[in-house]
Each structure stands twice: as C-alpha cells, then as structure tokens.
Amino acid sequence: MTETPPLYELLGGETGVRALVDRFYDLMDSAPEAQDVRALHAASLKGSREKLFMFLTGWSGGPPLYIQKFGHPRLRMRHLPFPIAERERDQWLWCMDRAIDAGDFHPVVVEHLKTRFSEMADFLRNQ
Ligand code: HEM
Secondary structure, three states, X not given: OOOOOXXXXXXXXXXXXXXXXXXXXXXXXXXXXXXHHHHOOOOOOHHHHHHHHHHHHHHOOOOOHHHHHHOOOOHHHHHOOOOOOHHHHHHHHHHHHHHHHOOOOOHHXXXXXXXXXXXXXXXXXXX
C-alpha cells in the first residue's frame, strides 16, 4: 500500500509554497480585478507574503512556522479589523484560484486547494 504524501509535499515543499504565495500577492498587487482587497493591505506586501507563507507551510503539514512565531492563528479574529464582504472575499479567491492554476499541481490537489480556500475565505467574511 502506498500512503498519500502530505499536502506540503504535493505543493513542492518550501519552494512550492513560497512560489504559490508569491504568485498570489503579485496578482493582488497588479490586477485591477483585485483592487479592493489590495487596498485593505499595507503599501508593502512583504509582511503579508511572509505570514501567508508561514501559515500555509504549517497548514499543509510542513513545519509549524506561523504558530512558532505568532501562536495560534485565530484567523477570524485577526481579520476582524478588515472589512471583508463578498466582494473582498471573491477578489481574494480570484487571486488564489489563478495562483493555483499557474502552479504545476495534480488536478486533485487543485480541486482540494480551491475548495478549502473557498471555505476559509467565506469563514473570514465579517460583513
Ligand atoms: C477572505 C478574504 C481575505 C481578505 C480580504 C484578507 C485580508 C487580509 C489582510 C488585510 C491582512 C493583514 C495584512 C497582513 O498582516 O498580511 C491579512 C492577514 C492574514 N491573512 Fe488574510 N485575508 C483573506 C483571506 C485569508 C485566507 C483564506 C487565509 C488563509 C488561507 C488568510 C491568511 C492570512 C494570514 C495568515 C494573515 C496574517 C495574520 C497575522 O498574523 O496578523 N487570509 N489578511
């Protein structure tokens, strides 16, 4: 019997997670389609890139970098200062779906990621 590798490995480990996060924020930083969600972030996305990278590393089964540095993610609470309505949620997902599509992931992994991100983003909606 073969075991399914952890999601972290399927994403390409550190290099793959880093590249996914970079594609995601590059899009958010440049696409007019994402301008409202971009406006919620700081002028520099450097800190956001690092935090999402650390979070997704642990979330996908890699080293728990985010928790080691910041403690429990409590993502809903941490997003409360930002007004997230359907529009912002959808723009965030628009960037993430494209960042996923531009990766070299197995179709099952693509489907899994899109479903999970869609659930998480809706959970973070606070308007
Ligand atoms: C629903 C749409 C979303 C919007 C509009 C949004 C917006 C933001 C903003 C403005 C920040 C603060 C800037 C920063 O510290 O990076 C942030 C932080 C963060 N977001 Fe999101 N986000 C969304 C969804 C998500 C999702 C689905 C995830 C996880 C997969 C996520 C993970 C994070 C993490 C880990 C942080 C850093 C939290 C901290 O340590 O303060 N976000 N988000």
